Amino acid sequence: METITYEKIPHIIERQYAAEQAFLAELEAGNYTLANPLVKLNPYEFCPLTAVILFDIPAASEVTITVLGKEPAGNITHRFPAAKRHILPIYGLYADYENTVEIVLANGEKNTVKIQTEPVLPGVPLATKMETTSEYLGDNLIFLTAAMRSMPVGFDYKGDLRWYASVNFAFDLKRMPNGHLLIGTERLVKMPYFTTGIYEMAFSGKVFKEYQSPIGGYHHDQFVMEDGNILMLTFDMYSGTVEDVCVLLDKNTGEVLRKWDYKDVLPQYPTAGSGSQDAHDWFHNNAVWYDKKTNSLTLSGRHQDAVINLDYELDENGKCKLNWILGDPEMWPEDMQKYFFKPVGDLSKFDWQYEQHACVVLPDGDIMLFDNGHFRSKNPEKRIPNHDNFSRGVRYRINTEKMEIEQIWQYGKERGADFFSPYICNVEYYNEGHYMVHSGGIGYEDGKPCDGFAVMDAMDPVKSKEHTYTFNSITTELVNDELKLELHVPANCYRAEKLPLYYAGETIELGKGVVLGGLIETKATKMKVKAEETGKLLPAEFKAKIVEEDDRFLVNGFFEENTIDQVLLYAENGDIVRYEINTVPQHFQAMCVGTFQKADSREVDTFINKTGLSGKYQVKVLVQDGEDSYKIYETGVTVTC
Helix, strand or coil: CCCCEEEECCCHHHHHHHHHHHHHHHHHHCCCCCCCCEEEECCCCCCCCCEEEEEEEEEEEEEEEEECCCCHHHCEEEEEEEEEEEEEEECCCCCCCEEEEEEEECCCCEEEEEEECCCCCCCCCCCCEEECCHHHHCCEEEEEEECCCCCCEEECCCCCEEEECCCCCEEEEEECCCCCEEEECCCEEECCCEECEEEEECCCCCEEEEEECCCCCECCCEEECCCCCEEEEECCCCCCCCCCEEEEECCCCCCEEEEEEHHHCCCCCHHHCCCCCCCCCCCCEEEEEEECCCCEEEEEEHHHCEEEEEECCCCCCCCCCEEEEECCCCCCCHHHHHHECEECCCHHHCCCCCCCEEEEECCCCCEEEEECCCCCCCCHHHCCCHHHCCCEEEEEEEECCCCEEEEEEEECHHHHHHHCCCCCCEEEEEECCEEEEEEEEEEEECCEECCCCHHHHCCCCCHHHHCCEEEEEEEEEEECCEEEEEEEECCCEEEEEEEECCCCCCCCCCCCCEEECCCCCCCCCCCCCCCEEEEEECCHHHCCEEEECCCEEEEEEECCCCCCEEEEEEECCCCEEEEEECCCCCCCCCCCCCCCCCCCCCEEEEEEECCCCCCEEEEEEEEEEECCEEEEEEEEEEEEC
16 A cells, blocks of 8 residues: 655644634624623634633723632632723633633623633643642742653642643743743754744744744743843754854844854863763753843853853854853863862862753852753763762852852752752742752652663663653742742653743734744755656555645655665756655754654654745655665655745
């Protein structure tokens, strides 16, 4: 049997706009009042615990809605401005539950609406422990983004799920000054987790903007500047290295305004690297922070056990300037030692950080970060196994004139291996003495702390049969060292954020979103392979699937490892554009987001951006079917660029 699956998927912005126009047309055509409103559950496709309630009233009035909690402390309330037509985003519904929403006008007139939700989808992690109070957490939720095959989630003070997304948004979820959210898209461009860019969206799921990375793929982190422009972590797609570039994107156009390439200032050799470093992922940048007082960028490089600080301004040649390095100076060359700090204070309580995440510059200039502690030494002879190790949040005080460093606070070391996370995680600073410490990558093998990466071992077909792997994510908050919140979720979760569902003054924002920036032109191969044109469809054994989007398309299939295979595009003028299908098994030293991993290593995604292509192309596939034998098969698919 010869079958190839083809699907054309409009961009989420197009799909959401169509859905929005449909419910607006339904509102216009009907007679929907306060007593008989129109209710649309999950109006923007991928946030199942949200809704919109739509109705008209005779005179303009403010409206207050309350999503009733299972007890009064769980109520979620928001006031909307005066209007005659109300389109109200509803957040904080419970899953698999008949929710009650109270709607009250300014004159006291009111109605109660019932909204029945569906059970949670498979892969949505549910809290196993939440210890806090409603007084402490207030109207905030704790949001966790995924690091494995699980969905982004938000929990209230009881540990009840009040929000989740049905797609795997990547990396950190952050609130912008305008109240919108920034989060990585689910649109993979390169394994293991690099995506097209970031979405600016609402908790309803409504996407206002997609900022695309025009030089490579987005990963790990982003930071909104005071003027609204956005720092995004990325990399040069065809440089041979990853996670070593930061760009500044124009908030209105997505244009790259500035670019910092860390290869300008740091050596890439393995002697200064962490235990996870390789030549491809030599720095592994997982956080960016802009400090206005010093006009500088602070960046975390997991694979060099280093937090570095660069001038925000580039030199006349567009190169970076390095100011300092926070980390263990062991194994670094002599000419780099001047950038390191000397520990002072009570050295019996001082520890360097290793393979750290989520650096934050505090108002007084202190540096706070999550010290994963993986290996806990740069020297291979001194490295510590996970079961004897610890992770922690830590605060350092640095003196850049004297180049001295003092550890002034930590939390987590005392909890030992059960709080140990070899990857991901973050800290948050709320005020003096008020911090979050999120250990999101805890893993167990047969009930004991795993000495490898549990998330990666669980994906290994051999190890997963021989051992049982379990996961945990522990999110804590402390006020003056008193534990005020502890949340456990049986998954590995990249980062945690505490946010209210509604921001001040939030209303529905209608209209079509925009895509800013653009995708890099996919590099074609010049390798021409002499092959037989079969004229036949690609055989069923390849399980081929082609998914076409507005700006790119995907060829997915099962190919034997280490073979020469290509996607061929036949243009209308007879030209052929060739793209390599990468069949070399890939091994990653870090798996900060494993949601895109395949269960079978032979399954390969080949993404081809439409940038640089024009017209219609027949898609064919060249496969190696013997040592020196190659065949070209049809797919029956024509893509339009």
